Amino acid sequence: MVDGMTHRPLTLAWFAVFAVALGLCAYQILRLLPLASGQSFDLDSILLFNSVLPRAVVALLSGAALGLSGALLQQILRNPIADPSTLGISAGAQFAMTAATLFAPALMDTSREAVALVGGLTVAIMLMALSWRRGLEPITIVLAGMVVSLIAMALSATLILAHGEYMMSLLIWGSGSLTQQGWGPAQALAVTLLFSSVACFLLIRPLELLGLADASARSLGVNLPALRLATLAVAVWLATTVTAEVGVLGFVGLAAPTLARLGGARTQRDTLVAAPLIGAVILWLTDGLVQLAAHGSAEMVPTGAATALLGGPLLLYLLPRLNLSRQAPVSGQPAPTRRIAYPAPVLAVLTLLVVAMTTLALLVGRGPDGWNLATGQLLTDLLPFRAPRIAAAAAAGGMLAAAGMILQRMTGNPLASPEVLGVSAGAGIGLAAVLFTVSNAPMGTRLAGATLGVGVVLGALLFVANRQDRNPERLLLGGLAVGALCNALVSAAMITGDVRAFQLLAWLSGSTNHITRGEATIAVTVAAFLLGLLPLMVRWLEIMPLGPDQARAIGLPVRASRGALTLVAAGLTAASSLVVGPLSFVGLVAPHMAWLIGFGRARHQAMAAVLIGAGLMIGADWLSRIVTFPYQVPLGLFASLIGGPYLIWLLHRNR
Amino acid sequence: MPMHPASRHNAFTVSRRRFLGAAIGSSLAGGVRARPRQRVAVLDWAMFETLLALDVTPVAATELVQFRKVAVEPDVPSHVADLGLRGSPNFEMLRLSDPDLIVSSHWFSWIQDRLETIAPVASYAVYEPGRPPYAPAEQITMALGERLGREVQARSSLDAASLELAQASRRLAERTARSVFLINLGDARHFRAFGHDSMFGDVLQRLGLRNAWAKPTSYAAAAPVPLEALAEMPEAWIVIVSPIPPDAHGTLRDSPLWKALPAVRQGRVVALPPVNPFGALPAARRFARLLTGALVGAGGGVG
Numbered sequence: 001m002v003d004g005m006t007h008r009p010l011t012l013a014w015f016a017v018f019a020v021a022l023g024l025c026a027y028q029i030l031r032l033l034p035l036a037s038g039q040s041f042d043l044d045s046i047l048l049f050n051s052v053l054p055r056a057v058v059a060l061l062s063g064a065a066l067g068l069s070g071a072l073l074q075q076i077l078r079n080p081i082a083d084p085s086t087l088g089i090s091a092g093a094q095f096a097m098t099a100a101t102l103f104a105p106a107l108m109d110t111s112r113e114a115v116a117l118v119g120g121l122t123v124a125i126m127l128m129a130l131s132w133r134r135g136l137e138p139i140t141i142v143l144a145g146m147v148v149s150l151i152a153m154a155l156s157a158t159l160i161l162a163h164g165e166y167m168m169s170l171l172i173w174g175s176g177s178l179t180q181q182g183w184g185p186a187q188a189l190a191v192t193l194l195f196s197s198v199a200c201f202l203l204i205r206p207l208e209l210l211g212l213a214d215a216s217a218r219s220l221g222v223n224l225p226a227l228r229l230a231t232l233a234v235a236v237w238l239a240t241t242v243t244a245e246v247g248v249l250g251f252v253g254l255a256a257p258t259l260a261r262l263g264g265a266r267t268q269r270d271t272l273v274a275a276p277l278i279g280a281v282i283l284w285l286t287d288g289l290v291q292l293a294a295h296g297s298a299e300m301v302p303t304g305a306a307t308a309l310l311g312g313p314l315l316l317y318l319l320p321r322l323n324l325s326r327q328a329p330v331s332g333q334p335a336p337t338r339r340i341a342y343p344a345p346v347l348a349v350l351t352l353l354v355v356a357m358t359t360l361a362l363l364v365g366r367g368p369d370g371w372n373l374a375t376g377q378l379l380t381d382l383l384p385f386r387a388p389r390i391a392a393a394a395a396a397g398g399m400l401a402a403a404g405m406i407l408q409r410m411t412g413n414p415l416a417s418p419e420v421l422g423v424s425a426g427a428g429i430g431l432a433a434v435l436f437t438v439s440n441a442p443m444g445t446r447l448a449g450a451t452l453g454v455g456v457v458l459g460a461l462l463f464v465a466n467r468q469d470r471n472p473e474r475l476l477l478g479g480l481a482v483g484a485l486c487n488a489l490v491s492a493a494m495i496t497g498d499v500r501a502f503q504l505l506a507w508l509s510g511s512t513n514h515i516t517r518g519e520a521t522i523a524v525t526v527a528a529f530l531l532g533l534l535p536l537m538v539r540w541l542e543i544m545p546l547g548p549d550q551a552r553a554i555g556l557p558v559r560a561s562r563g564a565l566t567l568v569a570a571g572l573t574a575a576s577s578l579v580v581g582p583l584s585f586v587g588l589v590a591p592h593m594a595w596l597i598g599f600g601r602a603r604h605q606a607m608a609a610v611l612i613g614a615g616l617m618i619g620a621d622w623l624s625r626i627v628t629f630p631y632q633v634p635l636g637l638f639a640s641l642i643g644g645p646y647l648i649w650l651l652h653r654n655r
Numbered sequence: 656m657p658m659h660p661a662s663r664h665n666a667f668t669v670s671r672r673r674f675l676g677a678a679i680g681s682s683l684a685g686g687v688r689a690r691p692r693q694r695v696a697v698l699d700w701a702m703f704e705t706l707l708a709l710d711v712t713p714v715a716a717t718e719l720v721q722f723r724k725v726a727v728e729p730d731v732p733s734h735v736a737d738l739g740l741r742g743s744p745n746f747e748m749l750r751l752s753d754p755d756l757i758v759s760s761h762w763f764s765w766i767q768d769r770l771e772t773i774a775p776v777a778s779y780a781v782y783e784p785g786r787p788p789y790a791p792a793e794q795i796t797m798a799l800g801e802r803l804g805r806e807v808q809a810r811s812s813l814d815a816a817s818l819e820l821a822q823a824s825r826r827l828a829e830r831t832a833r834s835v836f837l838i839n840l841g842d843a844r845h846f847r848a849f850g851h852d853s854m855f856g857d858v859l860q861r862l863g864l865r866n867a868w869a870k871p872t873s874y875a876a877a878a879p880v881p882l883e884a885l886a887e888m889p890e891a892w893i894v895i896v897s898p899i900p901p902d903a904h905g906t907l908r909d910s911p912l913w914k915a916l917p918a919v920r921q922g923r924v925v926a927l928p929p930v931n932p933f934g935a936l937p938a939a940r941r942f943a944r945l946l947t948g949a950l951v952g953a954g955g956g957v958g
Contacts, residue, residue, distance in 0.1 A: 043886050043917070050912040051883045105901030112902060179844045179881040181912035302879075367751045368736055384772060385746040439761075439784070446765065503742055503765075513743040514766055630737050630745040 024288025067279020176304020401613025
């Protein structure tokens with residue numbers, strides 16, 4: 001464990017990292033100086049003063065801003081996985097910029113920072129409006145943040161898909177590039193960072209009290225909502241300015257405060273000073289390596305992808321050494337108003353609803369001549385296209401719901417969902433690898449590649465899971481790191497902007513359009529097999545939320561059962577993400593809905609969640625097919641738009 | 656739905672339908688419209704504009720909203736049904752538009768099995784990594800012409816394209832000394848560079864100009880490249896193919912680095928209207944015409 005003895009070497013290590021980053025930057029500068037005789041300095045001096053130097057400054061400032069933003073967010077929400085990306089602030093800012101690019105181009109030309117700030121603030125205000133009555137309770141705000149984030153991401157992807165010509169531009173912002181052609185962004189970042197630092201200096205004493213439990217802090221006379229509001233505003237401003245100037249650099253805000261705590265930062269004051277410094281050094285080093293690698297090659301790795309590339313494995317390595325118990329405990333899952341006494345009739349109603357939804361999706365559609373109710377010959381014609389996607393959507397929805405329920409019960413963390421595991425993002429890596437190495441890859445090769453990607457991510461996760469006997473949050477953190485890494489790699493693959501990128505984007509936003517009968521059969525078979533294993537595991541799921549000690553006392557083989565559950569959850573996630581892409585909002589929502597309806601026991605919650613998941617996905621797939629016919633909106637969008645508001649409403653009701 | 660064995664794997668194999676079409680087409684050459692019902696659906700934009708150039712109006716094509724904006728020509732008749740995004744073509748719409756031939760490209764080979772359940776598929780490839788695409792575009796124009804009984808139109812389409820390129824080449828003969836960057840602006844700070852295996856790059860070479868982007872490309876273009884890479888060839892022209900994203904206007908106006916580039920200082924930058932970057936002969940002609948007009952019209956940097 002980190003203690004006083006290791007403090008000094010770790011500080012020295014950071015100085016070493018700083019020295020390497022400085023060396024890389026000096027190399028870039030020296031390349032341009034007129035050292036060789038006869039070398040012209042005209043053009044090189046332009047590059048030095050308008051590109052290389054501002055880039056170094058922007059790297060340092062962005063890293064510091066993100067580190068500070070992440071430290072503030074983690075402190076006020078008391079959640080070690082809170083950062084601008086998990087809360088949806090970056091996604092909100094990016095969505096605002098995407099929308100502005102397409103619908104109000106003049107705004108993007110003149111006031112990009114303001115657009116991003118409006119997007120980020122809108123998300124933050126929504127989060128607070130949703131959780132205000134609960135006194136901005138941390139767990140609600142993070143849960144709502146992830147919902148909003150997924151909706152914003154789905155909407156952004158939809159807008160990009162519907163306007164192919166701007167794709168390259170939007171994807172570069174998405175993956176974060178530090179290229180500079182002047183001092184404008186550096187100035188904007190410096191101003192933001194300066195004002196935010198002053199605000200932090202004023203907030204630092206009350207913030208230290210926030211580490212205490214809510215009641216203790218309140219009794220000390222701290223106005224909690226006002227303090228959280230002010231801090232949130234500062235954090236949002238920092239994050240959206242970075243998003244506006246250089247794009248999304250997802251990992252830094254999460255890693256910097258974590259590394260600061262690992263390096264021995266014990267108090268709030270320490271963390272708030274160390275996190276920006278560490279963020280700055282990480283980003284500067286990463287960017288130096290990116291420039292070194294890009295020299296002489298046509299392809300440029302965006303720095304946003306590279307931070308995840310370096311940071312993801314680093315966090316995985318550090319996780320076993322992270323003492324999570326130092327965090328003040330978060331409140332538990334929202335409780336249902338009452339338990340259902342007789343689950344069978346309610347389950348029957350849910351089944352009927354799923355059947356009705358399936359019938360609707362099979363028969364109602366649109367064609368060149370408007371709406372149609374497919375019967376007879378028309379149905380025979382359309383069935384080969386409709387039936388597979390409906391079956392695959394239902395299978396995927398059920399599998400995601402089951403995976404989400406397993407994860408939530410196993411980790412005791414209501415935020416756990418297949419997407420957090422990062423397994424679905426692993427499928428994207430595999431798919432990207434196949435698309436970019438094999439030209440005209442057939443579906444079988446794509447499936448093989450995606451399965452391999454899932455397997456690699458699964459292996460990494462199991463490695464983490466084996467070492468996380470005491471704290472289930474490590475699994476989530478590990479999954480999050482792996483997921484960020486995979487998503488960044490997929491973004492990097494997509495910015496080449498050619499047709500393969502378009503296919504990746506279509507997969508990423510979850511399209512069931514291309515599902516064949518063979519694939520649907522595979523999906524249904526896998527779903528039947530894996531869901532069939534669930535009844536054997538419900539007892540574990542019943543006991544696990546009680547905690548490992550209780551479980552052991554009852555006689556549960558904790559390690560073995562947890563390993564088996566992880567494997568099943570990952571398998572469910574992998575199979576479903578191959579079918580409908582990685583946007584697995586249903587995996588978060590369906591178990592919650594089942595729980596909030598009043599299915600308390602694991603057995604009933606599992607059945608209800610699978611039914612709800614399947615129904616949601618069928619409905620979402622139908623909407624994605626007909627709303628903008630003949631253009632097809634991503635399935636993930638409608639899954640979010642159906643499930644998100646419902647979940648938020650339920651959270652609101654069950655206060 | 657019966658499958659055409661001949662059209663399943665090789666579009667160049669003679670099928671009965673094509674043979675019949677060719678026979679009728681040649682016997683009625685002279686503009687008579689009494690050909691058999693010919694309902695062609697098309698997924699790929701290069702094939703789409705080739706079909707339009709052959710006077711074949713497809714019953715359905717992909718992403719018409721974008722095509723009208725980015726490719727601009729040839730004109731798309733309003734009764735062509737829209738099949739949705741190229742990344743996820745709408746199978747139901749395709750089925751309901753009832754084609755008897757689907758013209759596709761290797762970019763859609765991953766859904767070819769499904770397409771074949773709707774109608775026979777003719778698949779061609781204009782773009783392959785490392786291969787200049789103009790000659791393949793010519794071959795495919797001829798192949799499609801033969802398949803659809805439009806050899807005459809195919810031949811005249813080829814001739815018109817060569818003629819237009821030859822004329823453009825003569826007009827540009829004075830301006831071949833400097834090489835040319837062919838770029839799309841991606842955002843305020845990055846561009847996409849078209850290489851020798853892009854249609855723009857191939858046409859540039861056929862016009863007697865040199866491509867300033869000699870580095871490798873990935874499928875015709877390299878992206879994203881930071882703007883400062885343009886400084887590596889200070890003598891070159893910079894040709895920007897539209898559309899220009901909104902946030903890039905600020906760069907072109909204010910960026911110190913952009914304004915300091917020799918090409919910008921000396922007025923050797925031209926912006927062209929939109930051209931389909933993954934097109935066939937019609938896109939090549941449009942590009943040659945627009946490029947020539949812009950370079951001849953631009954004042955800066957003689958020679």
